[in-house]
Amino acid sequence: MKIGLRLLLGYFLIVAVAGYFVLSIFVQEVKPGVRRATEGTLVDTANLLAQIARLDMKHGDAAYGQLAQAFAQLNQRPIGANIAGIRKDRNEYRVYLTDSRGKVIFDSGGQALGQDYSRWNDVYLTLRGQYGARSTRMIPDDESSSIMYVAAPVIEQGQIIGVLSVGKPNSSMVPVIRRSERRILLAGAVLLGIALAIGLGFVWWINRSISRLVRYADGVAQGEAIPLPQMGSAELAQLAQALESMRLKLEGKAYIEQYVHTLTHELKSPLAAIRGAAELLQESPPPATAKRFLTNIEQQSARIQQLVDKLLVQARLESRPGLELAPVALQPLLRQAIAGKEAQAAQRGITLQTRELADATLTGDAFLLGQALSNLLDNALDFTPAGGTISIQGARLEQHYQITVSDTGSGIPDYALDKVFERFYSLARADKAKSSGLGLNFVQEVARLHRGTIRLHNLQPHGVAATLTLSL
Secondary structure, X not given: OOHHHHHHHHHHHXXXXXXXXXXXXXXXXXXXXXXXXXXXXXXXXXXXXXXXXXXXXXXXXXXXXXXXXXHHHHOOOOOOEEEOOEEXXXXXXXXXXXXXXXXXXXXXXXXXXXXXXXXXXXXXXXXXXXXXXXXXXXXXXXXXXXXXEEEEEEEXXXXXXXXXXXXXXXXXXXXXXXXHHHHHHHHHHHHHHHHHHHHHHHHHHHHXXXXXXXXXXXXXXXXXXXXOOOOOOHHHXXXXXXHHHHXXXXXXXXXXXXXXXXXXXXXHHXXXXXXXXXXXXXXXXXXXXXXXXXXXXXXXXXXXXXXXHXXXXXXXXXXXXXXXXXXXXXXXXXXXXXXXXXXXXXXXXXXXXXXXXXXXXXXXXXXXXXXXXXXXXXXXXXXXXXXOEEEEEXXXXXXXXXXXXXXXXXXXXXXXXXXXXXXXXXXOOOOOOOOOOOHHHHHHHHHHHOOOEEEEEEOOOOOEEEEEEEEX
């Protein structure tokens, strides 16, 4: 799992757990909170109505007194109240009045007149000077049918002469409770959404910064000359500077080693030719033959000088990306490289076969490209047996030029396909010792300098194709 996703999941889990506990506490407190507020209102109402009931009982007219008349007229017209979106059109209170024995002498609902309520908690406790309240279900199995009752004593000259109890259905509080719960849950969902958006933004920023560092590190590993990315925080900037410092130190250490080995590898062939010509000259050959060997020595010496000079140019090119290069016609360059190997191929009994050589021009270094082609042809010659064929093709593919060198040799073992471009890695030849293993590494470096790639793959039933792709 990616680090960004882990950060997002961890952050969101913390927010979700915290939000869950906070929301659950709020939701759990909504219902008892509304009921506590309602109970407080009932207490005030019961004590207020108890004063009116005291006057009615004092005159012995509880069933038809002021309290009874008020309730008789209460619901004759709709109230028409709109309380924060909740419509209220009728009174929901039920009020009953008992005497000092608990017998109901007035009931606003007309249901319990004359009944003994002395055993109900609201009446029982109030008659004994305590706070009386109860919640009773009208339907035993239906919690929504419960009614909350709160009682207040009717006192005359310090004596409790009756109890006035006010009841309110709990179902009347359901719209308020549900609306509060919905609002809390909606606010919680919005909070989690905002937290998720913030987390996504943070993770996107972290992943973007890390991806830029990864692309930079991958580019450096592949030998690309890419600039150090700009980071948005001091810590990531320090990490980027550490990577850049490590890259510079590693490149500084490997720079001289790479070119010394490359130069040594490329000098072996002309030095061998010079040594062979010198040995033949010691045998005092005819003047014409001697002249040809001397010419060969001169040519090979010039090649060495040219090689040294061009490798120095390549070194400056890597350290100075703005160095101007020259247009290179690829078709003549290919023909020149092929002509340079015809004698060697004929000596080994190998046929050089030229396929399509498309005409194209790129900006680059003709000498380095020529050396890269020469190395590819040398590899093909080394692994192609007598009687085999080497095919060379140059094709233009939109903004790229693809050079393919195919042979009919033994092919590359599967275990070596990923290693052939490593420095000093070399496979055994049939008739000679292993090479220094710098040829293909040199080709890869030339391809990189020309914004190109080099790829090897086996052919069926046998042979290898080397594909050098250059950007036009």
